[in-house]
Amino acid sequence: xxxxxxxxxxxxxxxxxxxxxxxxxxxxxxxxxxxxxxxxxxxxxxxxxxxxxxxxxxxxxxxxxxxxxxxxxxxxxxxxxxxxxxxxxxxxxxxxxxxxxxxxxxxxxxxxxxxxxxxxxxxxxxxxxxxxxxxxxxxxxxxxxxxxxxxxxxxxxxxxxxxxxxxxxxxxxx
Numbered sequence: 131x132x133x134x135x136x137x138x139x140x141x142x143x144x145x146x147x148x149x150x151x152x153x154x155x156x157x158x159x160x161x162x163x164x165x166x167x168x169x170x171x172x173x174x175x176x177x178x179x180x181x182x183x184x185x186x187x188x189x190x191x192x193x194x195x196x197x198x199x200x201x202x203x204x205x206x207x208x209x210x211x212x213x214x215x216x217x218x219x220x221x222x223x224x225x226x227x228x229x230x231x232x233x234x235x236x237x238x239x240x241x242x243x244x245x246x247x248x249x250x251x252x253x254x255x256x257x258x259x260x261x262x263x264x265x266x267x268x269x270x271x272x273x274x275x276x277x278x279x280x281x282x283x284x285x286x287x288x289x290x291x292x293x294x295x296x297x298x299x300x301x302x303x304x
Contacts, residue, residue, distance in 0.1 A: 167264040168195050168207040174272035175205075180279060189248045197254075201279040204249050206242075206258045213238055215260050255282040 163185055175182065175196075182196045182205075194204035210218035214235055223231045246256045257278045264271045 163195075165207070165209070165261075167209075167261040167268075170268040171205075171207055171259065171264045171271050171275070172196055174268040175275050177269075178272055178276050180276060188254060189245075189252050192245045192248050194245075194249075194256075198275075198279050198282075201282040202254045203275070203279050203282045204254045204256050205275055206245075206256070207261060207264060208242070208258055209261045213242060213260075215262060217260075218262050 172182070172184070172195075180198060181200075182198045184196045185193050186197050186199075187193045188197055188204060195207050197204050208215070212235070213219065219235075225231075242258070246258075249256050255278060257275060259271050259274065263274075
């Protein structure tokens, strides 16, 4: 006698089980905090003598990976896949649920832009670092955090003559 899930059961899908699950169930297992790149960058930043707070909500619905409150600097370590790294992010997914994934990635990018605007309005400097930058060299990424902190501390008149390129100080993802 054939039971459920056997060759005789025509209701069994030929797709892999991860495709057949709800998006929420699939994404539930993904780590959102304390990822390896995030922890590596925090260790390197701490090694430079900078002190920070981890996952502190600084604006409504906006929790950076870590903040340096003394400099009002919010740091996000963005995963290449989930946030659309130009070098390593998903260019165009053609597999099952392609439209669902396209919408998910677009939602992530929109949330990033909204968080950046919210934090900037609240007087914070936002620094976004790609996961691949940290994986290449956490120490170099930490130096960028240190430079951004020094720039954030300066009065607005001094920021124009900063040693760190303004575009890189506010968004390393570009």
